[in-house]
Amino acid sequence: MSVKNRLIYLPLGGAGEIGMNCYVYGYGPEDRERLIVVDLGVTFPDMDTTPGVDLIMADVKWLEERAERIEAIFITHAHEDHIGALGHLWPRLKKRVYARRFTAAIGRLKFEEQGHPLDVIHTVEPRPAVIEAGPFSVQFVPLAHSIPESSALIIDTPAGRIVHSGDFKLDPTPIVGEGWDEATFAAIAAERPVKALMCDSTNIFSPLPGRSEATLADPIHGLIAGAGGMVVATTFASNVARLKTLAEAGRAAGRSVCLLGRAMQRMVKVAQETGVLTGFPPTIPSEQATEVPRQNLMLIVTGSQGERRAATAQLSRGKYLGLEMKEGDMFLFSSKTIPGNERDVLRIMNALSEMGVDIVDDSNGRYHVSGHANRPDLEVMHQTLKPQMLIPMHGEHRHLREHVKLGETRGIPGEIATNGMMVDLSGDKPEIVEYIDTARLYLDGSVLIGAMDGVIRDRIRMALNGHAMVNVILDEDDSALGEAWVELMGLPEVGKHGQGLAEMMETEVSGFLETASAKIMRDDDKLDEALRRIIRQVSVEEIGKKPEVTVVVSRLAVE
């Protein structure tokens, strides 16, 4: 009797959301499949749902429990939502990592910071080079994106060829790296039929064909040539093609160019060292920039998303590294604002406006292009690869759903597979065969905590409701020793009757303790519940809020 092998796909992150990409492919007998992991990314926290958290990543418990079956980890490109968790999660998997030169260099910087061995990250050349990983043969195919060396993966298996698109756009002239070449992808499909295409869905709702990075050069040159005062421009630090365009436009306008922000300096350095970025104009350090007349100066800075500690936010607050924006200066946002960051970005724009700075943003679409394929571009990819089935990824549910619909208009069967949905690709159509409990891990300070641990839920509750702490000391006879003590945090001092809120609570609690039955006074749980109720009652009555309550009952035994 022969064992039946199957080919499976399992997204653990990035499907049903934009961020923390983590995809698994498996081949072999059921529950004994050999596995490869594609990307280990992070997503970013927000005050609404994850206050105080530093980074969010997929919980890789499913993979940890099957670590001996994992052949390798592949990283498609160096954006944080694809590589950001590598340093944090690698110790749980401890497998070889494969990436192209620039991506591998970024990965090694992360490993250095974390003290992981650097030699587990292997630099791979693009197709036709092949990495053999158990039943998988993997090739990296260059595609344009908004960072150097983004790659699709061709994943060959005994059950057929998979193309995992990674993040991409169809850009024939991306300034940095290889441009879109339809012939390459046509050849991939001609060489061996594509069983399944796992495809970027980010821009499925953008109806017009994407524009090339190269189209920005003229407008940006024109804009900067016409500027009078200092020019400051921001974009994503990893978009080195954009940085080059901006820097060249600055130089062409007779300006000295200074890069501000550690992330940006690091990206340019790594891109130059790995050879992906050449011909970048000379730059000056910030100490020197302070000596340059402002009409001859251009700063290219981090913080396009309003990040509070980045250079853009710093400049909006006043002097930064000796540099200061003034009336008549120009600030160019060569970027789009990611949903959720609007408030932070607008806060900065208004602060700059108060300084008299002229702000140019992407609202007229002239100074920024997206790094993702738009709807017509996705159709080109579908037509070129002619996959037997389509599984959209890198999108929220609405993106995946729309992308499946788009494929179906060309007769390509698809499936909406969100995080945790295991898809069997072995047959003619994708088939969901299992639902894995997926979860998220939070990097919180220096530790990883589970999203469901309740820690963050408690933070949110304290933020919404405030926190009252009541302290009671009981003697060996279960009688109160002294008065109750209430401390408040995040609650008003005075209630609606004009009296101190804590004092009113203390009075109520002390009164209760004097008259409470011995049964309650003896029982920690009952006493806790009773005190909690009193605190909440006073609070609702006085300020109309139910605070979080911590009760500390200290029982003193005579020694």
Place this chain on the structure above:
Amino acid sequence: MSVKNRLIYLPLGGAGEIGMNCYVYGYGPEDRERLIVVDLGVTFPDMDTTPGVDLIMADVKWLEERAERIEAIFITHAHEDHIGALGHLWPRLKKRVYARRFTAAIGRLKFEEQGHPLDVIHTVEPRPAVIEAGPFSVQFVPLAHSIPESSALIIDTPAGRIVHSGDFKLDPTPIVGEGWDEATFAAIAAERPVKALMCDSTNIFSPLPGRSEATLADPIHGLIAGAGGMVVATTFASNVARLKTLAEAGRAAGRSVCLLGRAMQRMVKVAQETGVLTGFPPTIPSEQATEVPRQNLMLIVTGSQGERRAATAQLSRGKYLGLEMKEGDMFLFSSKTIPGNERDVLRIMNALSEMGVDIVDDSNGRYHVSGHANRPDLEVMHQTLKPQMLIPMHGEHRHLREHVKLGETRGIPGEIATNGMMVDLSGDKPEIVEYIDTARLYLDGSVLIGAMDGVIRDRIRMALNGHAMVNVILDEDDSALGEAWVELMGLPEVGKHGQGLAEMMETEVSGFLETASAKIMRDDDKLDEALRRIIRQVSVEEIGKKPEVTVVVSRLAVE
């Protein structure tokens, strides 16, 4: 010697922000000006800056201290950012309130809830009716907006005529209420030259002329006529013109129409009762809607901004009032997402997508129009009124700045006056004469607290850092009685060494108490500081975070 009178303008809210509008005009000798207040609005909280807060409004302390000089309060229209604080702040001012019929009715509902006298709210007719208020003669001039009866105010003073635009658009066919009529405004300027125009700046960055509410009827009718399953549409509850268009489109497509959400039902009721809304199609109650086949049903619901308790969010979570969305239904967002609400709205769209619902939003610009004048419309207003000076309002700093620039291109001197900047309008040009300390009040539960009280700062800190509470009991000799007790909230239970975080803190604190000098043990402040430091040190070491710390030291005296 004659006393010199002056005409002043002082924004207390709404200038340098979009929200919580509150403007003051004064006429008379310096510091003895008689005053009128225009609008008392709120702005809405967010987790980033105001967690747990219910509403935000201008601190009217400056007005309270001058209450005897206030003649009256005028409300331009019934949007919450113009009327929302009336019920909360009126007790501090206790002056007559003037508003048109619909606005006054909404105001009285608020007064009813708060138990204020209803007869202080006076219904006024539009121009040529005049309200005399000390040195001010005020007329309400109808203008189209996205709520019935929005009005500009003509404020005549001995020093000249002011036009306070309120919120407006130039819509000749607004479906509900009076349309834009240039002749009316030309006559206002011809009658008496306009000394100053205080003007809505919301859409200064929208380069094309605004579109009329009436242009939506055809696209919306077409969309709904083509729908198969149940149709649900959301828009702002107060946009009764839009509600009418939506309801008519539903009826035209043979659907029964049901309004869901208390705010929406209330708005339609008040609009009908006050006569501003006529010919609204018949609707059915929700209990009856459950009996209607879905292809014959249309719901018009609250919650276009993703508000968690509104009907849209409820429907996105499952059954609501017996109604449930399903595969093949359509959800229309006939609205735009206000910056800051993107995440909440997208969460709902994705939840609907998971139900198989087709989502139609405003991305193609067919199913929503703004209620504010765009840049070319503002130019028309400038040209029609030909004001001697222009003070932009209802905008963030960047809007005000751009609006001043626009006025200057036509030779109208302007001034950026943000909250607290008192402008003397008496001369030929606006002149800033004083800076008032402005502040915000937070409605938090049932009490108003000051933004700077530290309450909210503490909530934010607990949310970001977690909260550790350490309890220590000392006897009459200042020695520790029993062990220290640490409670954690919003912090992980276990540190990086795998031990309980609270236990490690307790051990450290107990160890410290055993060896601490008598001097420290006697001194509450020193002891507090020392314990705080220990808690933070253990926390930084173990979890890489500095929590908020509350120290409770109970000193027991022998009785």
